Amino acid sequence: MKGLRGVLSSVRLPALSILVALLVGGLVIMFSDLEVLAMIPNNPIGALGEGIGRVGAAYSALLRGAFGNPERIVEAIASGDPVELARAARPITESLLKSIPLMFVGLGVSVAFRSGEFNIGGEGQFLMGGLGATTFAIVLGGAGLPAPIVIFGTVLAGAIFGAAWGFIPGFLKVRAGSSEVITTIMLNYIASLFVFFLLSNWTLIQREDGTQPISKALADYVVIPGILPIPELRLHLGFLVALAAAVAVSWFLFRTTRGFELRTAGLNLAAARYAGMGASSSIVAAMAISGALAGMGGAFEVTGTIKQFSTVVSGGVGFTAIAIALVGGTRPSGVVATALVFGALRNGGGLMGLETSIPIDLLFFIQALVIMFIAAPNLTARIIRLPFRRKSKEAVA
Amino acid sequence: MSLRLELREITKQFPGVLANDRVSIQVERGKVLGLLGENGAGKSTLMNILSGIYKPDSGTIIVDGEQRVFRDPAEAIEAGIGMVHQHFMLVPVFDVVESVALGAETATGPLGTFDRAAARAKIVELSKRYGLSVDPDAKIESLPVGVRQRVEILKALYRKSDVLVLDEPSAVLTPQETEELFGIIRGLASAGTSVIFITHKLHEVLEVADTITVLRRGKVVGSVKPKEADPEQLAEMMVGREVQLTVDRGQAKVGSVTLSLKGVTVLNQAGEVAVANVDLQIRAGEIVAIAGVQGNGQTELVEAVTGLRPVDSGEMTLNGESLVGASPRKISDAGVAHIPEDRSRDGMVKGMTVAENLMLNSYHRKPFSSGVTLNRSAIEAAAEKIVKDFDVRTPSIHTDIASLSGGNQQKVIVGREFSRTVSLVVAAQPTRGLDVGSIEYIHKRLVEQRDAGAAVLIVSTELDEVLALGDRIAVMFEGQIVGVLDAKDATRERVGLLMGGAAV
Numbered sequence: 001m002k003g004l005r006g007v008l009s010s011v012r013l014p015a016l017s018i019l020v021a022l023l024v025g026g027l028v029i030m031f032s033d034l035e036v037l038a039m040i041p042n043n044p045i046g047a048l049g050e051g052i053g054r055v056g057a058a059y060s061a062l063l064r065g066a067f068g069n070p071e072r073i074v075e076a077i078a079s080g081d082p083v084e085l086a087r088a089a090r091p092i093t094e095s096l097l098k099s100i101p102l103m104f105v106g107l108g109v110s111v112a113f114r115s116g117e118f119n120i121g122g123e124g125q126f127l128m129g130g131l132g133a134t135t136f137a138i139v140l141g142g143a144g145l146p147a148p149i150v151i152f153g154t155v156l157a158g159a160i161f162g163a164a165w166g167f168i169p170g171f172l173k174v175r176a177g178s179s180e181v182i183t184t185i186m187l188n189y190i191a192s193l194f195v196f197f198l199l200s201n202w203t204l205i206q207r208e209d210g211t212q213p214i215s216k217a218l219a220d221y222v223v224i225p226g227i228l229p230i231p232e233l234r235l236h237l238g239f240l241v242a243l244a245a246a247v248a249v250s251w252f253l254f255r256t257t258r259g260f261e262l263r264t265a266g267l268n269l270a271a272a273r274y275a276g277m278g279a280s281s282s283i284v285a286a287m288a289i290s291g292a293l294a295g296m297g298g299a300f301e302v303t304g305t306i307k308q309f310s311t312v313v314s315g316g317v318g319f320t321a322i323a324i325a326l327v328g329g330t331r332p333s334g335v336v337a338t339a340l341v342f343g344a345l346r347n348g349g350g351l352m353g354l355e356t357s358i359p360i361d362l363l364f365f366i367q368a369l370v371i372m373f374i375a376a377p378n379l380t381a382r383i384i385r386l387p388f389r390r391k392s393k394e395a396v397a
Numbered sequence: 398m399s400l401r402l403e404l405r406e407i408t409k410q411f412p413g414v415l416a417n418d419r420v421s422i423q424v425e426r427g428k429v430l431g432l433l434g435e436n437g438a439g440k441s442t443l444m445n446i447l448s449g450i451y452k453p454d455s456g457t458i459i460v461d462g463e464q465r466v467f468r469d470p471a472e473a474i475e476a477g478i479g480m481v482h483q484h485f486m487l488v489p490v491f492d493v494v495e496s497v498a499l500g501a502e503t504a505t506g507p508l509g510t511f512d513r514a515a516a517r518a519k520i521v522e523l524s525k526r527y528g529l530s531v532d533p534d535a536k537i538e539s540l541p542v543g544v545r546q547r548v549e550i551l552k553a554l555y556r557k558s559d560v561l562v563l564d565e566p567s568a569v570l571t572p573q574e575t576e577e578l579f580g581i582i583r584g585l586a587s588a589g590t591s592v593i594f595i596t597h598k599l600h601e602v603l604e605v606a607d608t609i610t611v612l613r614r615g616k617v618v619g620s621v622k623p624k625e626a627d628p629e630q631l632a633e634m635m636v637g638r639e640v641q642l643t644v645d646r647g648q649a650k651v652g653s654v655t656l657s658l659k660g661v662t663v664l665n666q667a668g669e670v671a672v673a674n675v676d677l678q679i680r681a682g683e684i685v686a687i688a689g690v691q692g693n694g695q696t697e698l699v700e701a702v703t704g705l706r707p708v709d710s711g712e713m714t715l716n717g718e719s720l721v722g723a724s725p726r727k728i729s730d731a732g733v734a735h736i737p738e739d740r741s742r743d744g745m746v747k748g749m750t751v752a753e754n755l756m757l758n759s760y761h762r763k764p765f766s767s768g769v770t771l772n773r774s775a776i777e778a779a780a781e782k783i784v785k786d787f788d789v790r791t792p793s794i795h796t797d798i799a800s801l802s803g804g805n806q807q808k809v810i811v812g813r814e815f816s817r818t819v820s821l822v823v824a825a826q827p828t829r830g831l832d833v834g835s836i837e838y839i840h841k842r843l844v845e846q847r848d849a850g851a852a853v854l855i856v857s858t859e860l861d862e863v864l865a866l867g868d869r870i871a872v873m874f875e876g877q878i879v880g881v882l883d884a885k886d887a888t889r890e891r892v893g894l895l896m897g898g899a900a901v
């Protein structure tokens with residue numbers, strides 16, 4: 001229905017935001033480099049050149065880390081050796097792998113947003129999902145059940161644990177009027193400490209030596225199948241499930257009566273009431289679904305990617321997911337696209353950190369900038385407009 | 398004659414609509430220009446262009462003989478153009494002084510700080526000079542709409558505007574407040590301010606304007622002087638055909654009691670009695686119109702009948718079945734249509750398409766829903782039909798309802814409520830903000846519903862509407878029904894007296 005123009009216009013702001021954020025990030029790289037700063041008084045031009053060089057090096061490492069070394073890929077294609085090709089392309093599959101949790105939690109946050117809820121609890125729901133998955137992987141896998149059943153049970157447990165963790169703030173909001181912003185943040189702490197406690201004390205899941213708060217090696221209990229024919233490439237089933245989840249969320253939001261109610265409640269609560277919709281149940285349902293998606297993300301991350309559970313597996317995914325939901329316009333397609341970009345950035349950030357001295361924290365800074373630019377579209381439009389004022393004026397009006 | 402302002406050949410295209418098509422208007426110094434036009438004719442768009450909010454695709458704005466391009470509202474304000482929007486734009490938690498003065502350079506003290514005392518003094522002076530009585534220290538949220546409007550006008554005057562644009566200011570005012578507004582407009586004009594006044598009420602432009610310009614489908618149809626015009630002629634210019642300004646309806650064929658209220662008491666938000674011990678019966682096939690000054694319990698009564706507000710005590714039945722405690726969904730499914738008073742808040746969902754808004758209270762029923770999934774083709778087909786039947790001017794059913802003109806949004810709501818069979822129609826201010834053509838149409842539809850056997854309850858602050866439609870007219874005053882008159886006994890005077898609280 002929307003056509004190419006519609007797609008282009010909905011992509012414009014997020015794309016610009018990411019671009020501008022990278023530009024500002026570049027400035028920060030430049031002016032946080034002591035050598036460059038020292039050069040400025042005597043040789044400002046040289047400092048500028050040096051600074052640009054540093055930024056170039058950093059971003060080049062970022063790109064190679066995310067998408068591989070183009071020369072090596074070309075060579076691999078020329079050699080025709082599939083194994084070599086796969087290895088050259090490994091950074092790409094690693095980027096995709098990094099995007100899996102971002103997709104799940106980003107979708108979850110979007111569903112909540114659509115119903116008017118600000119779910120900041122992705123982090124806790126993700127961890128609870130990881131806990132559910134770990135426990136059931138060990139129980140079901142330990143019982144020697146067939147692999148498909150173990151996998152299904154594991155992921156389902158993750159979804160249910162996450163859903164429960166999302167249900168609580170939804171229920172509290174509807175029943176007691178407590179702000180979900182506060183309760184989800186609190187539940188993040190509770191989840192993190194609860195998981196820490198269990199991993200330190202519960203012998204069922206704790207690693208055998210019992211000295212650290214980490215779980216048993218989950219690869220012994222459940223194997224999430226890879227989806228590429230070469231074992232070095234770790235991309236697994238979770239990626240396909242994430243894409244399927246995006247399709248399912250889209251279907252749910254735009255094609256079902258429940259989704260319609262949920263969106264109505266999110267856009268105009270008074271009108272939802274007027275229309276006789278049970279707005280309360282929409283809110284609770286949205287939060288539970290949101291939590292379930294985050295929980296599934298946790299399940300796949302723990303059992304498929306890291307293959308061991310600890311309190312650090314979430315690594316801020318709940319917060320990054322908020323950025324992703326916003327940048328993606330809370331549309332499932334937009335969330336998937338944005339998660340892929342952010343996954344690539346995160347993956348590339350590793351190489352950037354290795355080759356230059358720029359810490360991966362810069363990426364969080366860039367991420368924060370992206371949120372700011374998306375939240376303040378007029379600001380972005382103004383920044384973008386500066387160089388070519390006349391033309392873009394029309395587009396903004 | 399001195400031209401203060403001229404718009405020449407202004408054209409503005411929105412996706413799918415040519416909102417302004419080479420529109421030219423002229424405004425003289427110290428005169429009032431009345432702007433008339435159907436819903437969606439492009440009046441608000443033209444004014445938004447004048448005040449720098451939209452940029453025209455082509456055409457020129459000439460201020461005091463000089464061609465100007467406004468890049469943003471600030472530049473228009475600088476040129477002396479002040480606008481009071483169709484939907485107000487005040488911050489509720491600010492007080493009057495803050496709302497009026499903030500953002501205007503004149504309010505800064507020596508250190509660039511906000512010089513409240515100076516601002517306040519100036520506001521007091523302005524409001525004295527033009528008879529705009531407001532309490533400068535009151536919070537916006539505590540003020541009734543009529544007063545908020547004065548704050549908006551003060552805001553424009555404070556910025557030294559001498560062209561004042563008022564976009565449908567009277568739509569939300571009581572007749573009393575409207576008269577006061579006219580006094581203010583006349584005062585401003587005689588002090589040299591030019592006023593552009595938009596309304597759908599023909600007698601208002603005839604009363605207050607010096608020139609009347611009529612727009613239709615984005616084009617200027619013509620300009621007339623009030624002395625040489627009458628309502629019928631204006632209506633025809635607006636709509637392009639003859640319009641019946643009175644409602645043609647036969648005798649009501651009354652059936653059994655549909656809605657019955659016995660001793661109904663309803664509390665308002667603050668827990669005070671808003672509807673006190675009301676008895677009212679509406680029969681199938683009749684229209685009962687409730688007259689009254691806004692704020693005498695009509696809103697709460699309608700909310701109680703439609704399930705949005707609990708009934709504190711009393712009995713309320715629909716076709717013999719109790720409605721007390723029933724949910725809005727249950728009441729709606731029992732055959733009650735509801736046109737809400739506040740369309741932006743309750744009646745529609747901005748951010749959703751016209752089609753989705755048309756399905757707002759039937760999406761869960763067959764054929765639109767299978768129980769789980771929505772049936773898109775059925776929804777779209779039904780939406781297309783309603784849009785066509787009710788002449789909703791929209792580029793498509795997939796357009797966001799927020800981008801429709803105010804009147805067309807109302808048509809979406811009315812179309813939605815009238816496109817299913819119901820036994821009771823509850824319509825609060827059903828024609829607020831609508832053009833004469835649409836009012837004619839909606840009035841016809843209301844009578845049609847009656848003739849099809851529905852009981853119709855209309856709440857309106859427009860005395861003309863009440864008198865034109867009601868088979869019986871009930872007057873509400875301070876939460877009570879102080880009188881019920883048959884149409885043949887209801888004269889303007891009698892109803893007016895009752896509305897003011899006099900016993901008849």
Ligand SMILES: Nc1ncnc2c1ncn2[C@@H]1O[C@H](COP(=O)(O)OP(=O)(O)OP(=O)(O)O)[C@@H](O)[C@H]1O
Nearest residue numbers: 411416436437438439440441442800801802803804
């Ligand atoms: N921001 C917008 N985007 C797209 N279309 C718009 C926008 N604003 C107005 N329109 C369209 O332009 C046309 C003119 O709208 P406008 O609001 O100027 O009408 P109006 O004369 O003020 O009507 P009303 O009396 O109902 O307020 C309408 O068809 C409307 O749908």
Ligand SMILES: [Mg+2]
Nearest residue numbers: 441483802803
């Ligand atoms: Mg308008």
